[in-house]
Amino acid sequence: MNKKxxxxxxxxxxxxxxxAAAKKCQSGPSPDMWVKMREKMEQMPEDFxxxxxxxxxxxxxxxxxxxxxxxxxxxSERDHMAAAAT
Numbered sequence: 001m002n003k004k005x006x007x008x009x010x011x012x013x014x015x016x017x018x019x020a021a022a023k024k025c026q027s028g029p030s031p032d033m034w035v036k037m038r039e040k041m042e043q044m045p046e047d048f049x050x051x052x053x054x055x056x057x058x059x060x061x062x063x064x065x066x067x068x069x070x071x072x073x074x075x076s077e078r079d080h081m082a083a084a085a086t
Contacts, residue, residue: 037054038054038058
């Protein structure tokens, strides 16, 4: 009985640890970390590979947001046109 209890407790703790780690990973980095990283990257030369990668990530994030906003606007316009047609 004790062996089964110990195995169950170990499995429970392992599950709790996995859930906590997964929750922490989903939250992503804090905004303060990005601000600090941006300040450090601005001090680096423009042709330094980490700076180039950081700039590319920032550009990709901005482009993605713009694309998502355009898609949302297109969907809302289509919904308004469909509502007006009925």
